[in-house]
Amino acid sequence: MGKKYCAMNTKYYKNSNVGEIDHVLRNMAINVNSIESLTKNNFGFCFGDSDLKTHYKNKLDQAKKANKLALQSNSNTFIDSVLIFDSVQFEKCLNDGKKDEVEQATKDFMQEYKNLYGFEPIGFEFHLDEGTKIDFDTYEKLDIEEQKKYVAVENDNEAFTTEYIKRNIHAHAIFLNYDFQKNKSCLRNMRKKDWENSQDLLHKYFEKFGFDRGEKKKTSKKDHKNKAEFVRELALKNNELVENHSKNLQEKNYLLDQIIDHQNDLNRFDDLALYAEKIKKFIFSFKEKNPKLISKLLAMPRAEQFKDMALSIYDALTKKTDIAPILIEEIKPLKNDEIQKIEVDVEAKKKRIKKINNRRKYSNKPRPNKDI
Structure with missing residues (x-):
């Protein structure tokens, strides 16, 4: 008779790959490789009061508070040890009512x-x-020994069994990559011999259920990867890509909305841009005749602030009327404090000059005008 192996394959992940735990808990919208009608038979245990994922997050926060340098953003924060069991032998354990014993053996391990x-x-x-x-039909063609490796898949919509499954029975044992006694991460201390000894440790607790120790790997990690693991990894990567793509789409939609709003703003000021361009040409042609007035006009921050004035000036230009009075009339309401201050200063200077001139008129000895 062939051996009934139990084996262990450990992988480590960063916190950004916490989706692996969602796969373990069947929290994904689409759980690749799983058969929904059989998921109810899954069982497990959490070493905390909450669910497995929440307990992991709580322990990770606790570790970071204990040692801020131990687990950083690029650190591997948890390991997933996949415990693989011969399906026929495991089915026998379940049929013999040893589910609780299997669960306790896993806790002890x-x-x-x-x-x-x-x-x-x-x-x-x-x-x-x-x-x-x-x-x-395929199941019926198998010999009796081979049929023992398959179990019926229940289907509420079918009157009789139409599908059978050769189960890939395994457990995901999740560990935080942190030693709370030594307050440091653990992975960097693991050696090849330690991983080999962990296989012996698993066999120690499951030998009593009739399992043999798994053989040492003779192939590379890439070759050793089975179909289920390969498909699951693809699913995890696909979910990550979908999430990233969704975020990119949201950002692009936001930018597109901004562009549309900006384009609408531009459309609203299309006419104004036409008038502003004609005003600009007029201003430079008129600059030599009235530099002070034009300099004030050019100092205005935004063309839209004098849209009405622009319309009036444009009308005046197209009708070839005298532009100066219209321009002065339109600029009057736009006077600011600075312009008014200049006008006050000019009036004060005029009065001062007049006063000095009067003083000179009645003086016996004229003197130079130093105050001007």
Whole structure:
């Protein structure tokens, strides 16, 4: 008879990849590789009072407060140890009523894992809803021993079973990459021998259920990756790309709205731009004749502030009437404090000059005018 293996494959993630935990908890809108009717059979445990993801976030915050330098933005914050079990042997454990014992063995495994390597256990989830599906006709063609590897897929819409699944039974054991006793991260201290010993540790707790220790990997990590893992990773990357694309679309929509609003503003001032251009040409042609008045006109900050004046001047230009009186009449309401101040200063200077001249008129000895 073939061996009934149990094995362990650990991967580590940054906090930005917390979507991996959503996959573990089946929180995604589309859970790739899972069969919805079998998801109800999944089971797990959280070492905190909340759900697994919330407990992870709480422990991560606690670790950051304990040591701000241990887990930074680019650090790997958690590991996902995938515990893989021979499906036939695991089904036998469940049928023998050993589900609670399996759950307790997983808790004990994770606690000792913490004692040996420092990783803080967050929780685990057993997935019994993944695997390879075949239809009824294909199932009927299998021999009896091969059929034992498949279980029926329940379907409320069918009167009889039409699909069977060869389950890929595994558990996701989530650990925080932090040792609260030593107040530091753990991954950098792990060596190749430690990962090999962790396989022995898993077998230590599941040997009593009839599982053999998984063999050492003889292939590269890339070659060892099975179809389920590969598809799941693609799904996670796809979800991340969709989220980023959605954010980019929102930003582009916001910019597009701004551009449309700006274009509408420009359209509202199309006529004004035409008038302003004609005023500009007129101003420079008139500048030599009345420099002070024109300099004040040019000092105005925005053309739209004298739109009515622009219309009047344009009418005057097109009718070839005397522009000076119209320009002066239009500029009067726009006088500001500075212009009025200049006019007051001019009047005061005129009075001062008049007073000095009168003094000279009645003086016996004329003197130079130093005050002007």
